Every structure is written in C-alpha cells, then in structure tokens.
Amino acid sequence: MRHALDLVAGGASGPPHEGFEVGYVDQGGSEFRRPLADVWAVRFEGCVPVRDFKSYKGQWHLPGLWWSSTMGGHIGYESWLERDHVMLLDFDPSVVGVSSQPFWLFWASKTGKGLSHAPDYFARREDGSAVVVDCRPVDRRRPRDWVKFEATQSACSQVGWHFRLVGAPDGIVMRNVRWLAGYRHPRHRVEDAVSDLRRVFAEPRPLMDGAASVGDPIAVLPVLFHLLWLHELVVDVSVPLHTASLVSPGVRR
Structure with a gap:
C-alpha cells in the first residue's frame, strides 16, 4: 500500500510536549481534554468517535458504517475513500484495534489563533505501536489542510505514533x-x-x-x-x- 506521507516517530518512547491538547470520549461516554503529554498511553482504539457521522440529502460525501472483523462491531466512515482505508486496516493482520474520529487535536498557530483537527482513524498494532490515519485525495489537499496534517504529524512524532496521510489506494x-x-x-x-x-x-x-x-x-x-x-x-x-x-x-x- 502506498502512502503520500508515512512518517514514524524516531524512537520517541513517550511524551512530553507543550502546546498540543487532546480531546476524547471514553467508552463510558465521559469527555476529556488533556495535554498531549498526558494521553500518549490512552487506548484510543476503544474510544467513542468525537464527531457524528452526519447524513443529509444532497451531500457529496457518502458516510456509513463498516462492520469490522477486527473489532467485531461497526466503525464509521465519512466517504468511500475512508471506507476503503478502514477496510484495508481491517484486512491488515498486524492491526488489532481500530477507531474512527478518535480524538480532537487542539493547538494554537504562531499568531495565537486556536486550531483543531480530528484525524480519521487510530489503529493499534499487535506490537503495541499506533498509527494515526488521515484520508484525503491528493487533488483536494489545500494549504489549510496541510497546516492540520503537518500539526498532526508533529503531535504524533512527539508521542511515538506513526502518521499516515493517504489518498486513493491501489x-x-x-x-x-x-x-x-x-x-x-x-x-x-x-x-x-x-x-x-x-x-x-x-x-x-x-x-x-x-x-x-x-x-x-x-x-x-x-x-x-x-x-x-x-x-x-x-x-x-x-x-x-x-x-x-x-x-x-x-x-x-
């Protein structure tokens, strides 16, 4: 599988980082917002999506639910591209857990403007490592999107997670x-x-x-x-x- 961006945290074994905060919802429905340094060990593959998968007449994207054999339950997606990539994660024998819209990442720009981004997927591998995935067609990656993807890459590198920015699969x-x-x-x-x-x-x-x-x-x-x-x-x-x-x-x- 080819990825436009597939970056690995270079040996980072844990936190710490100042500037990023992470918002997430645990399986019991409790909401949390904590510094990135405090959540690197959270089992995000078991968290509840932080956003709803909305469906409405005339929308361009086609959201739905994918029944995952890895999880034994449904995982949401917001487009066919996301569906294809959650299918590939489900097919990957090294993946033992997957969640969609796993957390909000919050940070401030150089000018102090508050920014946020919710990656598409979080996957846990059997060796304990983690992968954060964003899905976006190559021809639809605008400058404001790259700001969010690069920030997500930076946050992932701080806590030892892999980050993938993926487009259309083979x-x-x-x-x-x-x-x-x-x-x-x-x-x-x-x-x-x-x-x-x-x-x-x-x-x-x-x-x-x-x-x-x-x-x-x-x-x-x-x-x-x-x-x-x-x-x-x-x-x-x-x-x-x-x-x-x-x-x-x-x-x-």
Whole structure:
C-alpha cells in the first residue's frame, strides 16, 4: 500500500510536549481534554468517535458504517475513500484495534489563533505501536489542510505514533480486498473445510484446483476466501485474483 506521507516517530518512547491538547470520549461516554503529554498511553482504539457521522440529502460525501472483523462491531466512515482505508486496516493482520474520529487535536498557530483537527482513524498494532490515519485525495489537499496534517504529524512524532496521510489506494489491491471482505464474517468459517483447506494448501497451489479437491467449490470457496481474509492462507493481492492464483500457508490462528 502506498502512502503520500508515512512518517514514524524516531524512537520517541513517550511524551512530553507543550502546546498540543487532546480531546476524547471514553467508552463510558465521559469527555476529556488533556495535554498531549498526558494521553500518549490512552487506548484510543476503544474510544467513542468525537464527531457524528452526519447524513443529509444532497451531500457529496457518502458516510456509513463498516462492520469490522477486527473489532467485531461497526466503525464509521465519512466517504468511500475512508471506507476503503478502514477496510484495508481491517484486512491488515498486524492491526488489532481500530477507531474512527478518535480524538480532537487542539493547538494554537504562531499568531495565537486556536486550531483543531480530528484525524480519521487510530489503529493499534499487535506490537503495541499506533498509527494515526488521515484520508484525503491528493487533488483536494489545500494549504489549510496541510497546516492540520503537518500539526498532526508533529503531535504524533512527539508521542511515538506513526502518521499516515493517504489518498486513493491501489486499484487492484482494493478490488481484491473488497472481494475478500465479502467473506470476513465468522459465519463463513466451517471448521471441517478449514482443516481440509489447510492440508491442501500446505504447499502453494492454484486457488480453484485446491478448492475443488476439497469439495464442491460453491461450498468450499466462501471458506477459502474467509481464510484469505484472515491471512490464515495467503495470496498475492497486488495482482488480480483469479482461479489460478497461487494460495500458500499463512498465519495459523
């Protein structure tokens, strides 16, 4: 996945920073506004969105809810671009938690003007590291937007979070992931077929050939796609998915 901006905090292990404040809402609905230095360890992946996802007649953006297999619940998005990126976060095997509109970041400009920004997503990785994501098409990044993105990058670097500014994802990757996402729900996990598919694909093998060797593809393929979504079996999603795609062993869950 390519990102216009993907910055990592250079070894920052914790706070402190003066100037930024963070506003957030915990799972119980309590609101907080604290200095950045005091919130670097907050589990923002479990926080309530700080903004509503509004829907109204004639709007340009198409908001909605994405059912996340990572979270076992819905995550809001405000556009199809955000939907695509929350889908990619959900597909990422290193991500163990995701929240949308996780916090408000407050700061003052050089002239003293109060500014604020709510990033689109916060993701927690299994190693404990964190990623803050903003989604904006390249051709819609105005100077006032860059002020907010650069401030968010600066704040993230202070507390050891990665910051990503993302645009349109790779089209082939997105089509493949969108297809597999149709099978992300646990209802597609049939354990007998799971065992057989693991055995059949213990060595790389063409997708349809392996599925047909297990049983009726109509019954087997949904289970196979579910395992590919979970990375228990893996396939190269950077090229179009087809019947001859090589499927290999992945991460055992």
